[in-house]
Amino acid sequence: MAHYFVGDIQGCFDELQLLLAKVDFNPSKDELWCVGDLVARGQGSLATLRYLKQLDSAAKIVLGNHDLHLLALHGKIKKPNPKDNLTQLLGAADIQVLVDWLREQPLMRQLPQHKIVMTHAGVPPHWDLARLEIEAELVSQALQQPDYLDALIANMYTDEAENWLPQAQGLTRLRYCINALTRMRYLHLDGRLDFACKDSPSKVDKTKLQPWFEFPRKIDNDVTLVFGHWAALMGKVEQPNLQALDTGCCWGNNLTLWHVENNEKITQKRLR
Template sequence: MANYFVGDVQGCFDELELVLNKVGFNPSIDCLWAVGDLIARGQGSLQTLQYFKSLQGSAKVVLGNHDLHLLGVHGKIKRANPKDNLGELLASPDIGALVDWLRLQPLYQEYPEQNILMTHAGIPPLWDLSTLRNKADIVAEALQQPDYLTALIAKMYTNSVAHYSDDLSELDKKIYTINALTRMRYLYPDGRLDFDCKLPIEQCDNPQLSPWFTHHAILHPEHTLVFGHWAAIMGEVNSPALQALDTGCCWGEHLTLWHLESDQKITQNKLKES
């Protein structure tokens, strides 16, 4: 059995197929872990969701910000961004079943035997494992409720909840959890989320900001943290206990697959569009 962790696919299904073929991925014995943002930007969002759904227990997925946004678009809360290439997916007769499948996916995954934690964007440095489990599970439960669109999705589109506190309302705690686990890149010294800067670390000119993974953390480096979301850093982190797997395939770079057992990275360049 092999465990493969893949970065943000973002609808780049052809590249996903090619990189999995390179390693001989066999869903009957192997497991494919995905850091979220399965859809958007690439031309194959429909095929990507159909594939991961078909893998059943051979895939472990977390939700990314684009996946959550799809729930809002499908639910008529938001309009689709034309750049996201969601037309085929939204028009598919499978869209209802695929959205229902997405709603069942968590915001974090664990591989306790190897002390591995996977989220889309990272984990707030001051959160311990019980906090991560509790806060993320509360959001997952909310996504499975009949009123998930009005009670959560319609209200998550805000930058106003940037710092966690026990004094937050229950709704704001959910929104912070979504913001932190699916949108986080830079933090202020007090741990407050910054939602504006997406630049590579060496290009960030705000001296108050630093990458979330450079802050003193409870879970790292005792746990290996696997994440995506931040294509601008192209996987460049300074700890062997961090695996940053978004390498910008949808932006013309490449898709990255991390083979856990050999600690090797396998890549597939973005194909030229015909």
């Protein structure tokens, strides 16, 4: 079995298919691990979700901020942005089936035999693996409740949950987890999440902000953290225990696949 991890697809379905063809991906024996942001921007969000859903257990997915936003759009909590190219998906006959499938996907996954943890944006450096598992599971449970739209999705759009408060409960606790695992790039020096800066680290004043992965972390150093979300990095991180896979396909760059067993990266240029 081969394990392939792919960066933010963002609806770039044709590029995904070409990339998988390059490695002769076979869902009967291989697994495709997706770092989230499956939809938006590209032209093939509907085809992407249908394809990943039909892969069944061969697809291992975590949710990204765009995937959560799709739930809000479908639930009429937010209005679509034409730039997201989601009209076809939102109008599809099987949209409810696809949304219900997305709601079953977690915010983190582990591949224990290779000591890999995957989230969309990263892992707060002050969380150990046990804390990550607990907090992500709480969000998953909330997403699977019948009232998930009113109880969670309608209330997740806030920058207020920027601090990790161990005593926090309810929405405050869930909001921090969503913000950290699906939106995080930089932290203030005191550990607070920053939601504004999307630049590459070379352009940022490190006396004010630092990438989350440059803080001392509580997860063991022999665990590799796989994430996407941050196209400005273009996959370039210096730490050997990190794999940054968002290389901006939806912005005209590449879709990147990491073959774990060979420690090899394969790319596909944006087609249009």
